[in-house]
Amino acid sequence: MAEEGVKVHGFWISPYSTRVEIALKMKGVKYEYVEEDLQNKSSELLQYNHVHKKVPVLIHNGKAIAESKIILEYIDETWKNNPIMPQDPHEKAMARFWAKFIDDEFLQPLRKALFFGEMEVEKAIEETKVNLKILEKVLEGKNFFGGERIGLVDIVATSIAYWVPLFEKAVEKKMLTEEFPKLCNWKNKYVNHNIIKEALPPKDKSIAYFRARFAKFRTSS
Structure with missing residues (x-):
């Protein structure tokens, strides 16, 4: 209810x-x-x-x-319990900045790659790795982007923790590799959190969906 x-x-x-x-x-x-x-x-x-x-x-x-x-x-x-936004004005502004960065710099190139074929895939992978290096530094000394607890940036970065690996499976390319140890550690903690796991779409169904979309557009491009 x-x-x-x-x-x-x-x-x-x-x-x-x-x-x-x-x-x-x-x-x-x-x-x-x-x-x-x-x-x-x-x-x-x-x-x-x-x-x-x-x-x-x-x-x-x-x-x-x-x-x-x-x-x-x-x-x-x-709903004030379990806050996801920082209370400090500067930290709140920075959370908004990184949330926008993730949306603008990660999801758009990956979406284009799925819809427009092989050349876009290589370009998306290059762009994604550059931006992963930036976020690797943001996680310095932290378990989560929100510090010791999940916050706004972590939730927006679900696209990295869960959707980037789905994309990797669909196009058979790796991006989130061991050269990004902090991000890999964050990803594992985040996607295995009980609340996060409950909200994520089924992995096999998701990979099949992305493979089908990529194959469709790769064939027609």
């Missing part, structure tokens, strides 16, 4: 909607999940996110919030 009229419209393999579910689970908020067919979007999704018409959308007491990072901050401000 969802508490306080909380509903999430998502897509099972979307890292953006998964991060919203992770935040709600960390807060202990019960919610109703609505799986969207992105080829045939529900009238409710189109109504509540009429600008971008994308998942995720969080509905709380009849009011909708779109865009995953905005939703994460809304969740943190609404």
Whole structure:
């Protein structure tokens, strides 16, 4: 039973909607999940996110919030327990900076690679390794990007911890290797956390999905 009229419209393999579910689970908020067919979007999704018409959308007491990072901050401000945002203004600003960096520098090139074929894969791998080196330094002396506990940047970086390895399996290339020991250690701790594991999509199904998409676009490119 969802508490306080909380509903999430998502897509099972979307890292953006998964991060919203992770935040709600960390807060202990019960919610109703609505799986969207992105080829045939529900009238409710189109109504509540009429600008971008994308998942995720969080509905709380009849009011909708779109865009995953905005939703994460809304969740943190609404349910105060287990905070995911730092309290210090500078640390909060830096968390927002690194969350934006991860979205802009990781997900976009990997998505392009899946959709546009072999040449984009090599380019995406090069870009990803450069950015992994940057994040390796950010983790210096920390178990998580949030310090000793999971925070905003960790949740946004689920795309690195879980989706990058899925991508590696799909294209049979390695990116998150032993040259990034801190990131590998963080990834293992993060994806094996009980709450995180509960929210992640099934691995075999996800790999099959990405392999099929990559094969389709590689064949047609």
